[in-house]
Amino acid sequence: MKKNLAITHASQVVTCSGTQAKRGKEMGSLSFIEDGCVVIEEGKIREVGRTADFETQLHGFKGEVIDAEGKAVLPGFVDSHTHTIFSGDRAEEFSWRLAGSSFLEILERGGGILSTVRATRAAPAEFLYEEAFPRLDSMLAHGVTTVEIKSGYGLDLETEIKQLEVAKRLDETHPVDVVPTFLGAHATPPEYAGNQDGYIDFIGDVVLPAVCEKELAEFCDVFCDTGVFSVEQARKLLRRARELGLKPKLHADEIACLGGAELAAEIGAVSADHLLHASDSGLEAMAGAGVIAGLLPGTAFCLGERYARARHMMESGLAVALATDFNPGTFYSESIPFLFALAVFGMHMSVEETVTALTINAAAALGRADSIGSIDPGKKADLIILSLPSCTHIPYRTGVNIVEKVIKNGAVVLDRSLTR
Numbered sequence: 001m002k003k004n005l006a007i008t009h010a011s012q013v014v015t016c017s018g019t020q021a022k023r024g025k026e027m028g029s030l031s032f033i034e035d036g037c038v039v040i041e042e043g044k045i046r047e048v049g050r051t052a053d054f055e056t057q058l059h060g061f062k063g064e065v066i067d068a069e070g071k072a073v074l075p076g077f078v079d080s081h082t083h084t085i086f087s088g089d090r091a092e093e094f095s096w097r098l099a100g101s102s103f104l105e106i107l108e109r110g111g112g113i114l115s116t117v118r119a120t121r122a123a124p125a126e127f128l129y130e131e132a133f134p135r136l137d138s139m140l141a142h143g144v145t146t147v148e149i150k151s152g153y154g155l156d157l158e159t160e161i162k163q164l165e166v167a168k169r170l171d172e173t174h175p176v177d178v179v180p181t182f183l184g185a186h187a188t189p190p191e192y193a194g195n196q197d198g199y200i201d202f203i204g205d206v207v208l209p210a211v212c213e214k215e216l217a218e219f220c221d222v223f224c225d226t227g228v229f230s231v232e233q234a235r236k237l238l239r240r241a242r243e244l245g246l247k248p249k250l251h252a253d254e255i256a257c258l259g260g261a262e263l264a265a266e267i268g269a270v271s272a273d274h275l276l277h278a279s280d281s282g283l284e285a286m287a288g289a290g291v292i293a294g295l296l297p298g299t300a301f302c303l304g305e306r307y308a309r310a311r312h313m314m315e316s317g318l319a320v321a322l323a324t325d326f327n328p329g330t331f332y333s334e335s336i337p338f339l340f341a342l343a344v345f346g347m348h349m350s351v352e353e354t355v356t357a358l359t360i361n362a363a364a365a366l367g368r369a370d371s372i373g374s375i376d377p378g379k380k381a382d383l384i385i386l387s388l389p390s391c392t393h394i395p396y397r398t399g400v401n402i403v404e405k406v407i408k409n410g411a412v413v414l415d416r417s418l419t420r
Contacts, residue, residue, distance in 0.1 A: 003043065003410040004063025005381070008051045010036040011389035012072040015048060016356060016374040021292055021319035021364035027353040038073060040381040043409035048375055064412075070389050071404065074355065075374050076145025076382035077336055078362035081273050081294050081323035083183075084139075084149045085132045085163045085170075088119030090329045103255060103303060103330070104227045113153070113187040116328055120153040120163070128166045135326070135334065136174045140414055142336040143403040145382040147176055148323075148366055150221060152183030155199075156191075157207050160184050164216035175406075175413045179366045181249060182208070182217040185229050185237055200233045204240040212244040218367070219270065220246040224263060226256040231263050238267050247367065253278040254299075265289035271321065271365040275308045276300055280316075283309075287317040292365045295357070296325035297342035303330055310347035320349075321365040322357040337399050344395040351392050381410040387417075 007013075013036030022029075037051040040063070047054065058065065093101075093111040106112045120128070132149075139147055149167045154160040164180055171178035184203040192199035211217050220241030224234035228251075238248040247270050252260025254274035261282025264272035272278075272286060273294030286293060295308045313320055324339055325331045336358070343354045363373025372380050385405040386393065393402055406414040 003040070004061070005040040005407065005410050005412075006054075006058055006061055006063060006065045007038045007068050007073055007383070007385065008058065008065060010038075010068040010073040010385075011070050012036065012391070013038060013048065013375060014072060014074045014355060014391050015376065016075050016359045017376050018360050018374055019370045019376075021321070021361045021369060022356050023287070023319045024314050024317040027314055027320065027356040027361070028350050030352045030355060036073060038375060038383065040410040043381055043411070045375060045377050045379050045381050047377060066385070066405070068385055072386040072388065072390050072393075073375070074384050074386070074391060075359040075372070076384055076406065076408070077143045077358045078366065078373055079139060079144045079147045079323050079326070079334075080271070080321050080362040080365040081296060081325050082147055082149055083152065083325070083327035084135050084147065085128050085151070085166050086116050086120050086153045086328050087123035087128060087131065088116060088328065089332075090115055093329065097303070107187070107227065112329055114190065116153045117155050117187070117189065121156070121159045125162050125166055128163065129169055132166060132170055133174060136170060136176045139334045140176050140406055141403065142334060142401055143384040143406060144334070144336065145176060145406065145408055146179065146363070146366065146368065146372055148179040148181055150181045150183040151217075152186030152221075155184065155187060155189035157210060160207055161210060161214065161216065164211060168216060175408045179368070180217045181219040181221050182211050182241075182246065183221040183223070184208070185222040185234070187223065187228060196229065196233060200229070200237050204237055208241055208244055208246075212246065217246055219249045221249040221251060223251040224260040225251065225254050225258055231259045234260070235263055235267065238269070249273070253282065261286050264291045270367060273323070274299070276305055278308075283313055283316055283318060292321050292361060293318045294321045294323055294365055295343075295347070296323055296331070297346055298331040298333060298339055299325045301331075301342055301346065307342075307347045310343070310349050314353065319361050319364065320353070320357050321361040322354065323362065335399070337394060337397070337401050340394050341398050351395060354395070355391050381407060383407040
């Protein structure tokens with residue numbers, strides 16, 4: 001529902017203003033409006049400024065007025081990389097990982113992605129929907145107002161379509177906006193064991209055209225890494241996807257320095273994600289091509305890997321976005337507070353850089369920086385109100401969710417203050 005709403009006397013309105021990703025040093029430059037006010041009409045932001053500047057207008061305001069004294073207001077968070085639709089869990093392999101098994105070793109044992117593929121293939125669409133809906137509820141409670149959801153747990157025509165149709169239904173029925181990405185090249189299914197090239201041909205010739213005909217995805221992603229898909233295979237599939245109208249993305253250089261970052265620059269990807277082992281030359285090429293670096297520190301944390309070099313990337317002029325990588329295997333968490341803490345304490349990003357990475361830059365990684373990701377007149381009124389006076393309190397209250405209210409299209413869709 002699109003409503004009229006005014007938020008007044010906020011201790012801090014963090015605007016994250018802009019319509020494109022912020023690069024390098026720009027990421028640390030945020031605008032803060034003290035005693036701030038946001039006026040919303042018909043679900044869109046009309047005006048932003050100091051409360052004193054709007055007092056006359058607000059006397060006859062036809063809509064709800066929220067007094068946010070002592071509370072900070074931010075754009076709704078954008079989670080730009082998730083695998084939210086799946087069946088089953090991988091608790092058993094969690095123990096394997098704690099015992100020292102690597103990602104590839106688990107995959108070779110039939111675990112990992114292939115374990116989730118088996119369960120997801122067997123699950124009816126209605127079951128997948130019912131399982132995913134409360135996951136989106138939890139994301140919303142953590143301040144997420146837009147989320148990307150990938151397929152990739154089908155690795156066949158029927159299940160890939162099933163996942164994307166569930167994503168479409170979630171977008172239509174849940175307050176959180178869902179951005180769909182096709183990730184058919186997430187792993188090689190058992191029926192194509194030893195024939196990766198044949199599987200890439202199958203995806204490009206059969207599955208991609210069906211996805212595009214049904215208009216079920218905006219992006220095509222490929223897991224380009226050692227033990228998964230080569231640079232040549234990823235290039236072939238992403239070129240095919242672009243011919244069919246999908247925008248390219250990449251899981252790149254997570255396990256080893258394979259050249260995924262360089263391919264992302266070459267192919268003109270919107271973003272390349274993970275990048276734990278990306279080369280300097282690859283990152284420089286990405287910066288030159290305007291590819292956004294999507295960093296997923298929760299996955300590195302759970303895998304016991306070194307974090308991506310966020311500081312180096314920003315100093316190289318890259319735009320950095322942050323996302324949870326929510327998935328049943330390597331980071332089974334939708335916790336934005338935890339993600340925020342990992343960015344600040346693990347990757348040494350400033351609070352300002354982290355806010356930028358979770359708002360305007362994450363929106364740009366989904367091609368939506370012109371409509372969400374900042375508190376600017378004309379944009380969708382997707383906002384959060386914290387229970388504390390500054391965004392600095394997000395990492396300071398380490399791991400604690402301090403989102404009090406979530407506003408979507410100008411309507412309050414979650415209010416924790418009502419449960420006190």
